[in-house]
Amino acid sequence: MKEIPILYNRKEDCCGCSACYVICPGEAIHMMEDEEGFEYPKVDEKMCIRCCLCIKVCPLKSEIS
Ligand code: SF4
Ligand code: SF4
Incomplete structure (x- = not known):
């Protein structure tokens, strides 16, 4: 089974666009x-089907095809 996608490592790599x-x-x-009221995505490993659509749609990861 592939690893679950890492949506961001640092908060700067996520704008919270949902x-x-x-x-x-x-x-x-x-x-x-x-703690500052900004929303960040969290992946539930048990629900994730490893389709990687989340990585593809992310505006801050457009360099990854
Ligand atoms: S979009 Fe696909 S890869 Fe990303 S968290 Fe959802 S199921 Fe997992
Ligand atoms: S699509 Fe990218 S920038 Fe938007 S909330 Fe998800 S990880 Fe953050």
Whole structure:
């Protein structure tokens, strides 16, 4: 089984647009609020079907095809 996708390593690599959350066909992504009230996606490993649509849709990862 492939690893679950890493949507961001640093918060600077995610603008919290929720596009990954919206596109996820497995409902595996939840937007979690951090201590400052900004929302970041979190992948539920058990729900993720490793389709990688979330990586493809992410505007900050457009360099990955
Ligand atoms: S790889 Fe697919 S199922 Fe897994 S979190 Fe991304 S969009 Fe959802
Ligand atoms: S699509 Fe990318 S920038 Fe938008 S919330 Fe998901 S990981 Fe963050």
